[in-house]
Each structure stands twice: as structure tokens, then as C-alpha cells.
Amino acid sequence: MDTRVRHTRNNDDPSIAAAGAVDQDRLWRRHMEMAKIGAIPSNGVNRQALTKEDIAARRLLIAWAEACGFSIGIDAIGNIFIRRQGRNPNAAPVLTGSHMDSQPSGGRFDGIYGVLAGLEALEALNQVGAVTERPIDVVAWTNEEGGRFSPGAMGSMVFTESRRLEDCLSIADSQGVLFADALAEVLAATPKAEKRPFNFPVAAYIEAHIEQGPMLESEGLQIGVVTAIQGSRWFEVEVFGESAHAGTTPLKARRDALQEALAAISALNRLMDDPTDTVRFTVGRIDVAPNSPNSVAERASFTIDFRHPEGPVLTDLGNDIESTCRRAATRCEVEVREVFHRQPCVFDPTVLGTIEAAAAALGLPAMRMPSGAFHDAMFMNEVCPAGMIFVPCEKGISHNPAENASPGDLAAGTRVLALTLFRLANS
Numbered sequence: 001m002d003t004r005v006r007h008t009r010n011n012d013d014p015s016i017a018a019a020g021a022v023d024q025d026r027l028w029r030r031h032m033e034m035a036k037i038g039a040i041p042s043n044g045v046n047r048q049a050l051t052k053e054d055i056a057a058r059r060l061l062i063a064w065a066e067a068c069g070f071s072i073g074i075d076a077i078g079n080i081f082i083r084r085q086g087r088n089p090n091a092a093p094v095l096t097g098s099h100m101d102s103q104p105s106g107g108r109f110d111g112i113y114g115v116l117a118g119l120e121a122l123e124a125l126n127q128v129g130a131v132t133e134r135p136i137d138v139v140a141w142t143n144e145e146g147g148r149f150s151p152g153a154m155g156s157m158v159f160t161e162s163r164r165l166e167d168c169l170s171i172a173d174s175q176g177v178l179f180a181d182a183l184a185e186v187l188a189a190t191p192k193a194e195k196r197p198f199n200f201p202v203a204a205y206i207e208a209h210i211e212q213g214p215m216l217e218s219e220g221l222q223i224g225v226v227t228a229i230q231g232s233r234w235f236e237v238e239v240f241g242e243s244a245h246a247g248t249t250p251l252k253a254r255r256d257a258l259q260e261a262l263a264a265i266s267a268l269n270r271l272m273d274d275p276t277d278t279v280r281f282t283v284g285r286i287d288v289a290p291n292s293p294n295s296v297a298e299r300a301s302f303t304i305d306f307r308h309p310e311g312p313v314l315t316d317l318g319n320d321i322e323s324t325c326r327r328a329a330t331r332c333e334v335e336v337r338e339v340f341h342r343q344p345c346v347f348d349p350t351v352l353g354t355i356e357a358a359a360a361a362l363g364l365p366a367m368r369m370p371s372g373a374f375h376d377a378m379f380m381n382e383v384c385p386a387g388m389i390f391v392p393c394e395k396g397i398s399h400n401p402a403e404n405a406s407p408g409d410l411a412a413g414t415r416v417l418a419l420t421l422f423r424l425a426n427s
């Protein structure tokens with residue numbers, strides 16, 4: 001739906017005027033420019049964290065922001081902060097943003113939308129000369145996806161001091177590249193940005209994102225007000241067997257790490273079986289060594305992404321993962337490491353009310369909804385009042401090159417964001 005005309009009325013109120021100044025075409029053009037960086041077939045994007053594509057995206061974002069006169073900051077994990085100054089430069093800023101990294105086979109909107117919507121909102125505020133008491137920062141968080149360096153949400157976790165930077169530095173990607181080395185390249189690529197500390201005081205945080213599910217589209221709505229994010233736990237399981245000749249070694253004499261890993265995965269599927277279909281259980285990566293057709297596997301490792309909206313279920317089922325793997329893999333050693341654990345988060349009622357009121361003021365019907373995906377907002381929610389705005393994505397498809405969203409819906413969410421930011425930055 002095109003919302004360009006409907007909201008350019010009422011220029012007396014600077015915040016409504018700013019929402020009206022959101023430029024749908026500019027916002028869309030920027031998405032398409034960004035989508036060229038790391039473009040893959042079928043309209044997809046492979047712009048994983050701390051790659052040369054990530055660096056190119058950061059450079060482009062900074063160029064756009066500097067052209068608007070905004071100042072650029074960066075912290076020690078590479079989170080970028082684009083500041084529109086407030087009347088009181090010492091006041092805690094309102095933050096908005098998301099991430100620019102993508103899945104290896106990702107889409108053009110997951111994450112980058114929240115960053116570009118934030119920049120567009122700041123430009124719209126500039127355009128109508130709106131003054132805010134507090135500064136507003138657009139943040140681009142480092143490594144939200146976790147596809148290259150596990151786990152995800154690393155930038156926001158470290159910023160909010162939920163995890164120490166030092167504990168991330170020795171994490172390696174599948175090629176053996178250390179997070180520390182990849183990060184050093186990213187930091188070297190933005191030498192002029194002002195250094196920002198972790199966990200500086202923030203008045204409020206708002207993240208705009210595509211829904212990544214089908215609800216808004218099926219309800220025919222443009223705006224979702226996100227009430228909560230389900231909890232997530234990530235594990236890495238390693239099964240140690242013994243390499244042997246595929247042609248000569250009797251099955252009974254084998255310690256086959258791959259077969260034992262498959263037995264563990266089957267047992268986990270039974271553990272996670274849920275007639276209500278609320279549990280989310282995913283084994284997304286399996287690595288085998290020596291990975292040869294005629295050698296019995298000496299090592300097999302796999303990842304687990306387990307999510308649930310209820311904290312106690314997340315705790316209890318998650319705590320059964322290790323013993324389930326051990327019981328299933330009887331002939332091999334099993335090591336289970338938990339690499340991420342986040343209990344469900346519930347967003348701030350005042351922020352939700354501000355988003356809802358902004359949508360209503362712009363004539364955009366909205367619905368409250370939970371998020372199945374996790375977002376940097378769940379860590380920011382620990383340190384300041386936080387909330388999220390969802391816009392529809394086609395058929396709910398995400399983490400897939402076919403991910404799609406309409407220019408009008410992206411602009412509608414950005415208008416709600418601009419108005420929400422203005423109000424929060426004046427409160």
C-alpha cells in the first residue's frame with residue numbers, strides 16, 4: 001500500500017510533518033543499493049558479519065549519513081552509531097536501528113530495514129527542521145545473525161555487557177578466521193569514527209524490522225507493535241568416534257560419529273515433539289570429518305537452535321538436551337556446549353503505547369504481536385525501555401533470498417518510527 005500522500009497533511013505539528021517527510025522512494029532506492037552488496041541469485045543477499053561485503057555496506061551507510069551532516073561513532077565491537085544532535089547534547093539519546101549483516105542465503109530486508117528506516121527518519125526530521133531535546137542515534141549492530149560467528153546478537157550483547165568482548169575474540173568461523181581478526185579489519189576501515197564506550201546511557205530503544213512471519217499480511221495490516229520475543233538457546237554438539245575403512249570394518253566394530261549424531265538428532269526430535277507446535281527446534285548445520293565417502297566418520301558436530309515463548313519450558317527442555325544426546329550416542333564421546341541462552345523478553349508498556357499512539361496519529365491500524373525471531377532489541381530491553389515496530393513481508397518468508405517487502409509498507413513503518421522517535425526524544 002502506498003502511504004505517500006495520506007500523511008503529508010498537518011504540517012503544523014513538526015512530528016507529523018516529519019512522518020510525512022519520510023521519502024518512500026529514497027528509502028526503497030537505498031534498500032536496492034544495499035542489496036547489490038553481496039547480491040546472490042534470486043534477489044538474495046550474502047553479507048555475513050565482518051566480511052568485505054559487511055565493510056562495503058558500512059562504508060555506504062556512513063557516506064549517506066555524513067552527506068546528511070550526521071556524526072559517526074563506533075564502539076570496540078564495531079557497532080556504528082549515527083547521531084542527529086538534540087538541543088541537549090548531554091542528554092541520553094534515543095536509539096533506533098538493527099543490523100546490516102545477513103544470513104549466508106539471506107534476503108534484502110532482514111536487519112538492513114531497521115538501519116535504513118532509522119536513517120530515513122533522521123533525514124525526515126532534518127527536512128522539516130524538527131528539534132528534539134535528546135539526540136537520536138541510529139545504530140547498526142555487529143553480527144546479529146550469528147551465521148558466520150556464533151552466536152548471533154553479539155554486538156548488542158557486548159554493548160549491553162551481557163557478554164564480554166574478550167569472550168568473543170577467539171570465536172572462529174568455519175574457515176578458521178578469528179572474530180578478533182575480522183573485527184580488526186572492520187575497525188580499520190572506519191578510522192575516522194569517534195570512539196564510543198559500551199553501555200552508554202540510552203533513554204529508549206526502538207527497532208523497526210520486517211515481521212519474518214505471515215500475520216500482518218494475512219490481517220491486511222502495515223504495522224505490528226511487538227510485545228515480546230520468545231526465548232532462545234543455542235547449542236553446539238560434538239560427537240567423537242573413530243575413523244575406519246568403509247569396506248572392511250564390520251558395523252558392530254564401528255564407532256561411527258555420524259550415525260551416532262543422527263541417533264542423537266532423532267532422539268532430540270522426540271524430546272521436542274510438541275502437539276501444539278509451539279516448540280521451535282532446528283538443526284541447521286552438520287559438519288563431518290574426515291567427510292569422505294569411504295571412511296567412517298571420526299567426528300560429527302551439529303548445531304541446535306531451540307526456542308520457546310515460555311521461560312520454564314525453555315529451561316526444562318533445554319536442560320534435557322545434553323542427557324538426551326548422551327543416551328542416544330552410546331558408542332561415542334559426546335560434548336554439548338551451550339553458546340547462547342536468552343529467556344523470553346517482554347517489551348516496555350510505555351514504549352509500546354508510544355508506538356501505538358504514533359500509528360494511530362498517522363491513521364495506520366496496528367496490531368500487537370509477539371516475535372518468533374530474536375532481535376538486538378531483546379538485549380537493549382535490559383538496559384532501557386525498548387520496543388519494536390514490524391512491517392509485513394511477503395508470505396512471511398525470511399532467511400531466504402525470496403524475502404520481500406513492499407516500498408509502501410517499509411515507508412509506513414518508517415513514518416511510525418519517525419513520529420515515535422520524535423516523541424521519545426522530547427520526553
Ligand code: GLV
Nearest residue numbers: 145372373374375
Ligand atoms: C535472527 O536472525 C533469528 O535467528 O531470530
Ligand code: MN
Nearest residue numbers: 110111144209
Ligand atoms: Mn534481523
Ligand code: MN
Nearest residue numbers: 103110145399
Ligand atoms: Mn535474521
